[in-house]
Amino acid sequence: xxxxxxxxxxxxxxxxxxxxxxxxxxxxxxxxxxxxxxxxxxxxxxxxxxxxxxxxxxxxxxxxxxxxxxxxxxxxxxxxxxxxxxxxxxxxxxxxxxxxxxxxxxxxxxxxxxxxxxxxxxxxxxxxxxxxxxxxxxxxxxxxxxxxxxxxxxxxxxxxxxxxxxxxxxxxxxxxxxxxxxxxxxxxxxxxxxxxxxxxxxxxxxxxxxxxxxxxxxxxxxxxxxxxxxxxxxxxxxxxxxxxxxxxxxxxxxxxxxxxxxxxxxxxxxxxxxxxxxxxxxxxxxxxxxxxxxxxxxxxxxxxxxxxxxxxxxxx
Amino acid sequence: xxxxxxxxxxxxxxxxxxxxxxxxxxxxxxxxxxxxxxxxxxxxxxxxxxxxxxxxxxxxxxxxxxxxxxxxxxxxxxxxxxxxxxxxxxxxxxxxxxxxxxxxxxxxxxxxxxxxxxxxxxxxxxxxxxxxxxxxxxxxxxxxxxxxxxxxxxxxxxxxxxxxxxxxxxxxxxxxxxxxxxxxxxxxxxxxxxxxxxxxxxxxxxxxxxxxxxxxxxxxxxxxxxxxxxxxxxxxxxxxxxxxxxxxxxxxxxxxxxxxxxxxxxxxxxxxxxxxxxxxxxxxxxxxxxxxxxxxxxxxxxxxxxxxxxxxxxxxxxxxxxxxxxxxxxxxxxxxxxxxxxxxxxxxxxxxxxxxxxxxxxxxxxxxxxxxxxxxxxxxxxxxxxxxxxxxxxxxxxxxxxxxxxxxxxxxxxxxxxxxxxxxxxxxxxxxxxxxxxxxxxxxxxxxxxxxxxxxxxxxxxxxxxxxxxxxxxxxxxxxxxxxxxxxxxxxxxxxxxxxxxxxxxxxxxxxxxxxxxxxxxxxxxxxxxxxxxx
Numbered sequence: 055x056x057x058x059x060x061x062x063x064x065x066x067x068x069x070x071x072x073x074x075x076x077x078x079x080x081x082x083x084x085x086x087x088x089x090x091x092x093x094x095x096x097x098x099x100x101x102x103x104x105x106x107x108x109x110x111x112x113x114x115x116x117x118x119x120x121x122x123x124x125x126x127x128x129x130x131x132x133x134x135x136x137x138x139x140x141x142x143x144x145x146x147x148x149x150x151x152x153x154x155x156x157x158x159x160x161x162x163x164x165x166x167x168x169x170x171x172x173x174x175x176x177x178x179x180x181x182x183x184x185x186x187x188x189x190x191x192x193x194x195x196x197x198x199x200x201x202x203x204x205x206x207x208x209x210x211x212x213x214x215x216x217x218x219x220x221x222x223x224x225x226x227x228x229x230x231x232x233x234x235x236x237x238x239x240x241x242x243x244x245x246x247x248x249x250x251x252x253x254x255x256x257x258x259x260x261x262x263x264x265x266x267x268x269x270x271x272x273x274x275x276x277x278x279x280x281x282x283x284x285x286x287x288x289x290x291x292x293x294x295x296x297x298x299x300x301x302x303x304x305x306x307x308x309x310x311x312x313x314x315x316x317x318x319x320x321x322x323x324x325x326x327x328x329x330x331x332x333x334x335x336x337x338x339x340x341x342x343x344x345x346x347x348x349x350x351x352x353x354x355x356x357x358x359x360x361x362x363x364x365x366x367x368x369x370x
Numbered sequence: 371x372x373x374x375x376x377x378x379x380x381x382x383x384x385x386x387x388x389x390x391x392x393x394x395x396x397x398x399x400x401x402x403x404x405x406x407x408x409x410x411x412x413x414x415x416x417x418x419x420x421x422x423x424x425x426x427x428x429x430x431x432x433x434x435x436x437x438x439x440x441x442x443x444x445x446x447x448x449x450x451x452x453x454x455x456x457x458x459x460x461x462x463x464x465x466x467x468x469x470x471x472x473x474x475x476x477x478x479x480x481x482x483x484x485x486x487x488x489x490x491x492x493x494x495x496x497x498x499x500x501x502x503x504x505x506x507x508x509x510x511x512x513x514x515x516x517x518x519x520x521x522x523x524x525x526x527x528x529x530x531x532x533x534x535x536x537x538x539x540x541x542x543x544x545x546x547x548x549x550x551x552x553x554x555x556x557x558x559x560x561x562x563x564x565x566x567x568x569x570x571x572x573x574x575x576x577x578x579x580x581x582x583x584x585x586x587x588x589x590x591x592x593x594x595x596x597x598x599x600x601x602x603x604x605x606x607x608x609x610x611x612x613x614x615x616x617x618x619x620x621x622x623x624x625x626x627x628x629x630x631x632x633x634x635x636x637x638x639x640x641x642x643x644x645x646x647x648x649x650x651x652x653x654x655x656x657x658x659x660x661x662x663x664x665x666x667x668x669x670x671x672x673x674x675x676x677x678x679x680x681x682x683x684x685x686x687x688x689x690x691x692x693x694x695x696x697x698x699x700x701x702x703x704x705x706x707x708x709x710x711x712x713x714x715x716x717x718x719x720x721x722x723x724x725x726x727x728x729x730x731x732x733x734x735x736x737x738x739x740x741x742x743x744x745x746x747x748x749x750x751x752x753x754x755x756x757x758x759x760x761x762x763x764x765x766x767x768x769x770x771x772x773x774x775x776x777x778x779x780x781x782x783x784x785x786x787x788x789x790x791x792x793x794x795x796x797x798x799x800x801x802x803x804x805x806x807x808x809x810x811x812x813x814x815x816x817x818x819x820x821x822x823x824x825x826x827x828x829x830x831x832x833x834x835x836x837x838x839x840x841x842x843x844x845x846x847x848x849x850x851x852x853x854x855x856x857x858x859x860x861x862x863x864x865x866x867x868x869x870x871x872x873x874x875x876x877x878x879x880x881x882x883x884x885x886x887x888x889x890x891x892x893x894x895x896x897x898x899x900x901x902x903x904x905x
Contacts, residue, residue, distance in 0.1 A: 089785050091824075094499060103496035104503045105824065111499070140575075141418050142557055150575045206608050213616035222411070222602040222613050225574070316604040316613070318576030326414060326576075326605060329775065 060359050068348045073126075079340045080122050083333050090114065090333055094138045112138075125337070134341075135334035139327065144338040148320060155312070155319035157231060159304050161239035162246070167297050170247045174254025179281065181259060189251070197248035201307050205241040205314035212237070222316055238315040242307045246300050253296055257289035298354055302347050405884060405904060408596040411610045411619035415576050415603045420556030422493055422500035424538030427623050427894055432579055432601060435899050437543060437564035440467060440486065441536035442898075445890035447702025447806030449536035453481065453565065462527035462847050463510075469518040475544045476569040476584045483514040488545040490520075502539035505804075527845040529852055533805045537895045567594050567900040577603055592900050599899060611880075615639065620882040627687055627878060628748070642879040643687065644889035647803040647810065649695045650688075650753075652742075652870040657791035657830035660734050664866055668718065669728035670796075671870040673760050675720040680873050683752040687878060691871035692717040693864040695801065695811040699874075699891035702806050707853040716864040722763055729764055737765025743781065744798035746772035753872070754798055784823040792830055799828065800875070806892050808856045813840050816863055831868035 094108050109115045113124055125135060134144035177189040199207075212219050225231050261267060262285055270280050309321035316322075320339055327335035416429040424433045442452040451457065455470045473481040492498050494506040508528040515521040522531065534540065547555075547563035554560025558573035565588065568581040579601040583594050602619055604610040611629060613619045617638060625633075625641055633639050652670070654661040661667060671693070680688035689697065692715050701708045718724075729735055742757065744750045751772065758768040773781070780786055786793045803810030814820055818837050820827040836859055843855035863869075879889055886903045890896065 089779075089783065089823075104499055107496040108499050139417055140415070140557075141420075141423070142575075147575060209609050209612050213612040213618075220618050221609065222409075222604055222618050225577070314606045314609055316577075316602065316606065316609050318574065318603065322605055323576060329414075331776065331779065 057359065061356060064352055064355050064359075068352045072344060072348055075344045076126060076129075076337075076341055077122065079337055079344075080125065081118075083336055084118065090138060090331065112136075125334075129341070134338040137327070137332055137335045139330040139332040139335070144334050147323060147335060148338060148342060151318050151320045151323050154225075154235070154317050155305075155308050155321060157235050158239055158242060158308055158312070158317070158319060159301065161232075161235050162243045162304055163297075163301070165239060165243045166246045166250060166300070167293075169243070170250035171254050171293065173247070174251040175258055175281070175286065177251070177255045178258035178262065190255075193248040193251045196244040197252075199244070200310070201241050201245060202310035202314050204244055205238065205311050208237055208241055209314065234315075234317065238311045238317060241315075242304060242311045245307075246304065249300070250293060250296055254289065254293055257292055258285060261285035261289050295354070298350065302350055305343055305346055405620075405882070406596060407598045407600055408621065408885075408899060408902070409619045410599065410601045411604050411613050411622040412601050413603075413607070413610060413624065414605060416573075416579060416601075418556040419562045419570060419573070419579075421489065421538050421541035421543060422498050422502070423556070424541065425501035427897075430538060430894055431623065431897070432581070433538065433541070433562075434566075434895070434897060435568040435581055435599060436562055436566045436570055437541040438566050439535060439538070439540035439542060441532050441540055443536050443806065443890070443892035443896040444702070445888055445896075446705075447699055447890065447892050449532045449703075452536075453486075453542060457532070459847065462845070463524040465522045465524070465531060466515065467520045467522070468516075469520070471518060473565055473588045474586055475547075475563055475565050476586055477544070477547075477563060478586050479544070479546065481542065481565055483516060483518055483520050485545045486520050486542050487512055487514045488548070489542045490522075490540070492548075493539055500539075502534075502537060505534040505537065505539040527847055529844055529847055530805070530807060530809060533807055537805055567592055567898075568599055571598075593903075594900055595902065595904050596899065614880045617882075620885065622880045623877075625878040625880040627684065630686055630878065633880070638883050640881055640883045642881055642887065642889050643876045644879060644893055645689075645699045645891035646875055646877045646893070647699060647806060647891055648800055648875045648877075649691055649803075649811070650798075650800040650872045650875055651691070651695065652757075652872070653797040653799050653828045654868055654870065655792050655794055655796065655828075655830060656832075656868050658795065660732060660738060661740075661795065663732050665728045665731045666734070667867045667870065669725045669732070669764060670761065670766070671718050671867060672721050672725035672728060673764050673766075674757055674870070674872070675760060676872055677720070679753055679756050682756065683749060684873060684875065687876040688873040689876065691873050693867060693871060694860050695803075695815065695863075695869065695871050696808055696860065697874050700803065700806055700808050700810070704849050704853060707850055708857075711853075711857050711860075716861065718867075725764055737767070739767035739769065740795040741769045741771050742796050742798055743771040743773055743794050745775060745778040750798055757798075782826070782828065784821065784825045784828075787822065792828060797828060801826070802894075805895075808860070809840075809844060812856070812859055812863070813844070815869060816840070816859075829868035831866070833862060833866060836862045836866075 090112070091105055091108055091114065094112070113121050116124070128135065132145065134148070136143055137147055140147060173189050173193070177186045180186050209221060212221060221234070221237065225234065267280055267285055270284055308319060309324055312319040312321035313325050320342065323335065324339045327339070410431060412428045412431060414428045416432050417423040417426065418429070419433055419436065421433065421437060424430050438452050440452060440454045441449040444450050453469055453473060454467050456468045457465065459465050469481065469483060469486065475481060490506075490512045493500045493502055494509060494512070496503065508524050508526055508531070510523045510525045512520065512522050524531070542564060544563040551560040556562055558575050561570040561573070563570070567584050567587050567589070569584045571582045572578070572580040581599040583597050587594070602613070604613055607626060610622055611626060614622045614625070615632065630641065633641050654667050656662055676690050680690055691697070694715060698705075698712070729737075742754055744754055754770050758770060761768050781792070781794055781797065801811060801815060814826045815829070816831055816833070816836055817827060817840050818832040818834070819825070821830050821832065839855055839859045839862070843852050843859065846852040846855060877893070881887060884905050886905060887901060
């Protein structure tokens with residue numbers, strides 16, 4: 055019963071956060087001072103009749119508060135408005151591009167934990183050897199280079215040494231889809247790999263130094279058994295938490311990476327829309343990002359609540 | 371043990387991916403060598419494949435291959451008949467256009483006067499919210515007066531009518547097709563049907579647009595060397611240039627000037643320097659002290675060394691401007707009427723002595739300080755610094771205010787007017803004329819009526835004599851008389867100098883060296899890929 059109450063309370067809080075953010079976005083976007091009619095009509099030297107028609111169509115004749123309720127009310131009906139630039143429903147634009155971004159994050163999620171955990175474990179087991187130092191230094195480098203720079207460097211390298219590999223190809227089939235996404239996914243993953251790797255290393259070393267490992271060694275268990283059967287299992291839960299949180303970070307990373315790799319995902323759409331003062335799309339995307347962040351937090355909170363009853367008692 | 375197994379699997383996956391990559395890259399190499407497909411790198415997706423939204427180069431890159439208009443600009447900037455066979459002005463307010471017969475849409479159906487009347491009226495209708503709607507402000511009605519005849523009646527004579535019809539405003543679409551695709555017309559799932567050499571095939575939003583050769587193209591004299599035109603949306607400049615230099619795209623708009631030297635060494639690529647209708651200038655806020663004094667404007671202009679700025683900042687693309695927003699690209703077809711004028715067009719030379727003299731006649735003979743605002747970019751920043759340096763000689767202290775794109779737009783089009791004046795001192799700005807005619811600059815920038823919301827007279831300039839001349843020349847259909855009126859207007863503009871022109875800016879296009887294409891100043895409206903020939 056307590057769990058249900060906890061769940062409802064968290065859900066309710068999330069909805070409030072979501073609504074508050076929507077109001078903030080709506081206001082922020084309008085603070086820029088750019089007249090949206092300029093972006094809809096391209097220039098601004100239009101006839102008064104054309105300007106009047108646009109004002110009515112997009113409700114610019116109404117006060118800001120009314121415009122906000124129009125917008126938020128329509129969202130609950132599944133209508134995010136129409137793009138000023140592309141004259142298409144925002145939902146259509148976002149849905150079309152969501153598959154690229156989702157693919158990018160999924161591939162990145164395949165690369166990150168596996169590479170990072172393998173590297174981190176190796177580093178921990180071979181602590182203070184040249185291999186450990188090599189891994190540590192490379193991960194430091196990976197962490198320090200922002201993902202868009204990695205992307206630009208990758209494009210330079212690809213186009214100089216293997217000009218045959220296209221980074222502007224289309225998405226005819228699954229193979230091409232994968233080909234287009236693998237390099238950006240690597241660029242997106244590098245810094246995340248470094249973070250997860252370092253945490254894995256620290257947690258593993260912590261476990262390897264603990265008494266139960268000493269006990270297991272004394273019992274005569276094989277080294278392999280100790281590493282995979284005991285120490286790693288105990289180190290895993292904090293690692294997974296970090297990976298979960300990084301999905302959010304990846305979403306913001308896609309904004310930069312997609313732009314560099316000319317990928318038609320939501321990230322490049324966001325950049326494009328900001329450039330064009332395309333308010334409805336900017337708002338819709340910001341709302342989508344907030345939704346993902348809030349949902350991930352909700353899921354993490356609730357799963358903690360399920361795993362560890364102390365949390366839900368303390369918080370409620 | 372499970373984890374070890376997973377790791378092994380992971381390496382297998384990576385291996386397969388690696389093999390796939392090398393395998394596919396080989397097949398791709400072969401594809402780029404084939405010039406049956408022309409690949410264009412766009413810096414942004416097209417807005418809509420709709421003539422009503424044909425106002426930026428990305429949209430027009432696609433639109434101009436599919437659609438054709440009543441007129442088109444030739445490479446000298448003159449509006450010449452395209453879909454029109456004959457045209458005449460019955461009186462200064464009535465124009466009759468006879469269409470070419472045997473023109474067909476790409477589905478084989480014939481082009482009729484109905485399609486033309488529909489297309490133009492649609493542009494004119496405020497409900498369409500067309501970007502070019504304002505071009506029809508002088509038009510009273512557009513009607514069909516025969517199966518292949520269209521008559522345009524004007525409210526007042528308009529010297530620019532045929533010029534406007536040579537822009538995207540005059541593009542013709544199929545009325546039948548529009549009727550069948552009302553809600554999706556021009557969008558990725560609706561497309562467009564017109565008479566041009568290429569037809570719409572596919573549009574993946576944000577990524578790719580594909581056109582195919584029009585098998586029914588009416589103009590049999592055209593030699594279309596491409597079977598397909600593929601547009602790739604590559605928003606990042608570095609990536610776009612890399613896609614071009616590695617041969618993944620054959621053509622890009624706007625090659626960055628800083629990287630011009632990279633190309634010289636490479637034999638597969640060529641850069642085309644095209645004239646443009648773009649002038650870079652300083653906008654003086656003539657409604658604000660001390661810039662309301664013409665001597666201040668003259669002092670500042672005389673103290674700026676345009677040659678040095680061009681040499682240091684825009685060496686390959688800057689063409690020195692005289693005191694007018696005007697050069698040869700604006701007088702296509704009427705060069706003779708302008709030859710004498712061009713030779714002795716008024717100008718201010720770089721002359722510090724004169725500058726000090728002008729300054730001594732003002733209220734601030736010992737100098738003052740002001741803020742120069744501009745959209746932040748490497749180029750603009752270098753120009754601003756150079757101006758700042760030059761004006762120190764006059765003891766004028768220039769503060770630089772770098773604006774974001776948003777802040778920049780917030781200053782434009784009368785968006786930032788407080789107490790009847792723009793809220794800025796001087797802007798480092800530019801203007802691209804809407805068509806290759808002097809009036810593309812004069813009326814928008816100098817007419818009193820264009821100060822205020824929606825207008826582009828950012829200088830807040832007002833001169834009743836000039837206003838009168840501007841409204842006279844627009845109704846003057848005699849070319850000689852009109853040229854003389856425009857020259858009078860220029861004389862006033864040069865004397866009052868609310869804008870201080872610095873240079874005209876060429877545009878750099880990148881093209882595959884195996885292809886030939888001539889690009890003229892009106893490229894926004896006449897960059898037709900059907901004109902490309904292969905070497």
